[in-house]
Amino acid sequence: MNNIDIAVIGGGINGSSTALHLAKNGLKVCVIDKDSICRGASGVNAGTLTMHMTRAKLIPFAKKGWELWMNTEKWLSNNIDVKKKNGLCLAFTEEEEKLLNERSQIRKEYGADINIISKSEALKIDPNINNKIKCAAFCEMDGYVSANQTGDAYTKALKENNVEIVENFEVSKINNLNNNYEIIDLHGGKINAKKIVLAAGVYLEKILKLVDINIKIKCFPQQLIVTERMPELLKTVITVAHGKLSLKQFENGTVLIGGGWPGKGNIENGYNETIPENLIGNMRLACHAIPNLKNSRVSRVWLGLEAETDDAMPIIGELPNLKNAFIIGSIHSGYTSGPYMGKLLSEKILGNDVDLSLFDIRRLMN
Amino acid sequence: MCYKKEYDVIIIGAGPSGVKSALTCSKKGLKVLIIDSNGNSGGQIYRAPPKSYIKKSEKTFEENLIQLKFSEDLTKNNIDTAYNHTVWQVSPGFKIDAFNENGTIQWNTKNLIVATGTYEKIIPFDGWTTPGVIGLAACTILLKAHQTLPGNKIVLAGNGPLLISVAYYILKFGGKVDAIVDTSSKFEWIKSMISLIFNPKNFIQGISWILKIIFSRVPIYSNSLINKVSKKENGISVEIQNIKNKQIKKLTTEVLAVGHGLTPSTDISRLLKINHSYDDLKGGWIPKLDKYFKSSMKGLYIVGDGSGISGAIAAEEKGELAAYSILKDLKLIDETEFENNTSKVIKKLKRYEIFAKGIAKLNATPKSLIENISNNTVICRCEDITKKDIIHAAENGARNLNQIKSWTRFGMGPCQGRTCQYSVAKIASEHLRCNIKDLGYLTGRTPLRPFPLDKAIGDFEYEEITKVEAAPL
Helix, strand or coil: CCCEEEEEECCCHHHHHHHHHHHHCCCCEEEECCCCCCCCHHHHCCCECCCCCCCHHHHHHHHHHHHHHCCHHHHCCCCCCEEEEEEEEEECCHHHHHHHHHHHHHHHHCCCCEEEEEHHHHHHHCCCCCCCCCEEEEEEEEEEECHHHHHHHHHHHHHHCCCEEECCCCEEEEEEECCEEEEEECCCCEEEEEEEEECCHHHHHHHHHCCCCCCCCEEEEEEEEEECCCCCCCCCEEEECCCCCEEEECCCCCEEEECCCECEECCCCCCEECCHHHHHHHHHHHHHHCHHHHHCEEEEEEEEEEEECCCCCCEEEECCCCCCEEEEECCCCHHHHHHHHHHHHHHHHCCCCCCCHHHCHHHHCC | CCCCCEEEEEEECCCHHHHHHHHHHHCCCCCEEEECCCCCCCCCCCCCCCCCCCCCCCCCCHHHHHHHHHHHHHHHCCCEEECCCEEEEEECCCEEEEEECCEEEEEEEEEEEECCCEEECCCCCECCCCCCEEEHHHHHHHHHCCCCCCCCEEEEEECCHHHHHHHHHHHHCCCEEEEEEECCCHHHHHHHHHHHHHCHHHHHHHHHHHHHHHHCCCCEECCEEEEEEEEECCEEEEEEEECCCCCEEEEEECEEEEECCEEECCHHHHHCCCCEEEEHHHCEEEECCCCCCECCCCCEEECHHHHCCCCHHHHHHHHHHHHHHHHHHCCCCCHHHHHHHHHHHHHHHHHHHHHHHHHHHHHCCCHHHHHCCCCCCEEECCCCEEHHHHHHHHHHCCCCHHHHHHHHCCCCCCCCCCCCHHHHHHHHHHHHCCCHHHHCCCCCCECCCCEEHHHHHCCCCHHHHCCCCCCCC
16 A cells, blocks of 8 residues: 555544545545444444533534534435434432532533523423433533444445545554654554554554553443333433433434443453443433333443543644654544544644644643 | 352253253252243253143143153252343353343352353245244244144245254144245255264154154155245245246245254353354354363353254253363362263264264255345344345445444344344355355343343432442533
8 A cells, every 4th residue: 555645543433534534635544443444432332412421621622523413414424323302411319400500501601502491391391201300401402323333434435535444454563764654563564654643542552652652541441221122212312410321212212321331341352341230220320310211121231442531631633752643532522522523633634723732642741 | 949149050041951060060069050031941942831831732742751850850959940030141250140020130150051052043035024924943832832833734944853843743733734845955854864873862753753744745845945925814925936946836824934943042152252163064153162161261161052053962961061070170070080971971972963963964054045035125123124234234345244233233133133143144245255254243242131121220219329420520
């Protein structure tokens, strides 16, 4: 493979979005993945596009990401299901009511159009919710994506834009030659590119070591639960004040229960397993929010690995002390913001004036 | 029953293999628990009638007698039994999570024997979801455990020895077999008979069944498959096609029972990330095991047909070998006793396996069976995924089963691909012109069976569940 302008290492939502925007600007791009496009967290996350769970400082970016998701046919492809829904964030106790008021206020200050509504207003919007709620926060900017289709949609879009896709290529070495990077995989395969973008999700720590940068990337294995197909059980995307639940019903009738309840996971050998007590806790919270949910059956449980830096903020931008090397990752609510963050980084790479100072990796290096 | 929290050995599945291993372990004083989702021991092959069932006929099958002996032996040996419990999760170490009518329960053990048997392979065809179409194995359960005919007039289709045994039982119960539609040729049957000499008991049984079918003048369509089924006013219309000359014969019947062999249940071994290999003659993907059916995970054994199809008699030998291996590891038998006990069993097992492989050849899936499925036929019934959807994913670049699953949603429903995984793999491998092995197998996921949420959550106070730390803002 020759004349590659930019090689993106990691074909998740961040890497693939960056690659796609770069290719649309005429660059010759290749995306490398140890598995296949969006087969990690990007393809197995809950697909929630909510402001209620987004970290306050990232709200402006999540809003832009949300807009992109609502218009996938314009920039991605038309074979991914995205639905706009109203979002309700519920409070069940006085303590939670206080927390919800505080948090919604801060998110509002960062630009989210969130308003506190009364119990009766909330029940009017979605009569399925538990009538024991104290109050709710309402936001029109909510919805979901069928995340399992992410790989299909991005593969199609990348191919249409002539991006080279190199799958099953596990990078083991990166050589920085004169104005050129040589990327080598476990089996000795080689790819040369003028610039590189590191977008390896939870594996970023390992990949950064290959270019002599040592920072800590934490890995959170999160459990997801899905029910069998059911008649209508809820109309909105449901979250809760303390942020430990996301709940939505897809068009096919399945209800997805998420909220970041941890399982066990090991990025070294890819082994992961669920923690039954945490599954049950997550299910109880879901059934408390939507009482009728308890009449359904769980059909599948799985895990996704979320990456987080020490200060829980993303790393996006240029890598220090290296020429033509960039990074993108550890974005909280990354599925919502990923498409926009990728676009931002592509603009930076293209030489446009983009302020990414909030996400500079140097803050994490000592 | 009052269960202990911890057992020396836990066995999942109370079929012949599970029961044999339980008995062998308990004879040396180990505390054993055997779990099954059915109401009694026996597995599918010796399945007991439901407790509420009132016996309709005086006929007693040999199978029922074997089952009664199992029950008696388990009780005599003080083996704890957890019937009507469905295992939904197994974690290393081992923790076994199950549910029943009353809620959930967790048991612990250092030695786990998985004896979960097989499930039926059915290759779809146009109209296979029409009411009146059932599985051959499902038909055996109706006949043997419930002593009930699925209908008065029945067409049997598919391949392998189940065709003959189901036909025999239907005739025995006074039902009418309208036709046997077999993808294999008569020559393939004769060839497979050679291997039967390694299992004289099954040989004699098989011959007596075939004779009964011949004397009853049941029409047999060899080298043939079901092309199409459609609903009719008084039953179903079945279109039979000859694979070679493409000739079509139409029949009207009440029920079509169809099956294309069995496939090992690897739900638990896939969940525990044991390596698997592909062996068509053993039913498909099977876990990698040593000759005592011990896996690469300490204390984990996989026995019975779940370790590769070789039948009910061989299943007992496998269960026994696993039990001896555990007894040796726990120093309850010495090396000499272990060698003496196992060498005889291994010899017997080898003979049964030659027999099983011969029979398995009859279950080969001819290409025409896959080619005959029309594009709009639903392959994954849980999620309504058609042949066209699968081919579309392959065309777009999906190159393994997990990727096809992710892109199409096949295998994401309550059955988790148990019914359709093989057919999807066949369709994709034909389309991509690759070996079925290269597509891999679906990652194991919990719950192992659909898990009713009300059972899972039980009674709780809201305060109990909100002890979680709030997510950062």
